[in-house]
Amino acid sequence: MSRAQPTSGSGQYRRLIRLVLRRHWLMLGAWLGGLLLLVVITAPAYETTYPELSQRTFMVESLRANTATTLLYGPLPDPGRLGQLLVWETGTYVLVLGALMGILLAVALVRRPEDEGTLELIRSTGTAPWVPAAAALTVLIGQCLTLGGGAGLILWVQAQRIAELTESGAMAFGLLVSAVSLVFALIAVVCCQLAADARTARSWALIVLAAAFLARAVPDATATLDASHRAPVTVLHWISPLGWAQVVAPYTDDQMGPFLAFGAAAVVLLGAGLGLSARREYRSGLLARTRGSSARMRVRSPLAFALRRGVGSWVGWTVAVVGLAALFAGMSSGILELIEGSDATAQIVQQMLGEGSVTSMFFRMTAMFGGILRAIYAVGTVLRVRADEREGLLDVELTTGRRRWEPLVAALLTAAVGSLVMLLLAGGVTALVAQGQLGDEAALDETLGYLVLQWPAALCLAGLATVMVAGLPRLSWLMWALVTVSATLAWLGGLLDPPQWLMDLVVFEHVPDLSVGEPEFWPLGVLAGIGVAGLLVAVPLMRRRDLSRA
Structure with missing residues (x-):
């Protein structure tokens, strides 16, 4: 004893x-x-x-x-x-x-x-x-x-x-x-x-x-x-x-x-x-919980259910992201004057983002920040399935006859669609505000493109989160560590000077400079492919493992 x-x-x-x-x-x-x-x-x-x-x-x-x-x-x-x-x-x-x-x-x-x-x-x-x-x-x-x-x-x-x-x-x-x-x-x-x-x-x-x-x-x-x-x-x-x-x-x-x-x-x-x-x-x-409507929630698929549940979160993220996009675009004229008028400031921006025109560097930097926020939304949307599993809500959903992998796939699709629409809205607002600030100097297609091209990074991380939820659910929290490290290296990597192989693994670092003649888009295809592959791997893993509330 x-x-x-x-x-x-x-x-x-x-x-x-x-x-x-x-x-x-x-x-x-x-x-x-x-x-x-x-x-x-x-x-x-x-x-x-x-x-x-x-x-x-x-x-x-x-x-x-x-x-x-x-x-x-x-x-x-x-x-x-x-x-x-x-x-x-x-x-x-x-x-x-x-x-x-x-x-x-x-x-x-x-x-x-x-x-x-x-x-x-x-x-x-x-x-x-x-x-x-x-x-x-x-x-x-x-x-x-x-x-x-x-x-x-x-x-x-x-x-x-x-x-x-x-x-x-x-x-x-x-x-x-x-x-x-x-x-x-x-x-x-x-x-x-x-x-x-x-x-x-x-x-x-x-x-x-x-x-x-x-x-x-x-x-x-x-x-x-x-x-x-x-x-x-x-x-x-x-x-x-x-x-x-x-x-x-x-x-x-x-x-x-x-x-x-x-x-x-x-x-x-x-x-x-x-x-x-x-x-x-x-x-x-x-404070008593606000009672919802007595009307039935009429959804016919796991995707419709996931979209219905996630609309509040998506609206909140969208308002924040679009607001920040408008704020950064409103800062564009002053920041560009600062970069052009100070060699030291231009050197810092070049260390963070590489060579390129001043306008291109600024909008690539703001697009990177926006891409990080969308990735957080996408990963959080997928990891919500694990939270539902711990709380027993996933068990209730599966009693309706749904296959056990369907809620996870629905969460990934919700994250993908939600982050893409969010990027389009933020990109449109950024382009319009930037044009008002810079006039003809703001290339609308490039400004919108830098934001939209961050979508494969969000899709990649969402796909990896899907694999973690399906295969290693108890370690799914590690996705937040991956997002944090990737965001830190993307934002400060040029100043910290890490090895190049490490920077190549950062998902936010592969948006090409659209101001050059022939930008390379194949790294974005690789990121999107990882996201799709994550979905294909997660489905059989989710079918084989037991559900656990622990």
């Missing part, structure tokens, strides 16, 4: 923290590694490209004069030191992605175990009721603090070598990252108590994130620097956590006082989450 394990609450708490870390170590490490890598490479890249303040004067003035750029990042303070550029551009990405990290982790740690039955199993062992929530919140809060602490430490170390970086700025930025990611994580915790399931809670928290971005962007769209050459701060900047960067102003003012208010907001959200949790029934939400 094995030795009895400690049954005290503190012992259960420590063991459950180890369990949470063991189950989610890859997700935790991937978020930390990717975001901290972005912080690591930014300041040295700026210093190498623009070693002197006078060399970036033209760039700073061009960026500040562009309305679309200001809408996306906010006003760029004077005089445009390296730290200010870092917070303005990379800081925006880190704050938004850190908020997204907090939301996804909060739902995965706090609510998903309950929906999947894992929490019920843990509670059946005699674990105290408060232990699972305490362990999940400890890991969640620790992740947010580690992200901010790591970012601040990296910049503090770089400040010892780069003259324009300061230690106080590094501390302010690190605290800002922790505060923003933590507040959004706790907002998601509150949503987990209000919503009926994890998927609804995640959707509500993402809506809050989008609203926070708009609340920050609206006053910045027409903002100009004040008399002291600082970015103006409004009430909306205080309300929106994404606007806190202008309140704190790292590397400009390094205001530490606002963190008292930010910490108070986090404490209130934490108390609200715990209080609502005590009032909520197990596997339910405090």
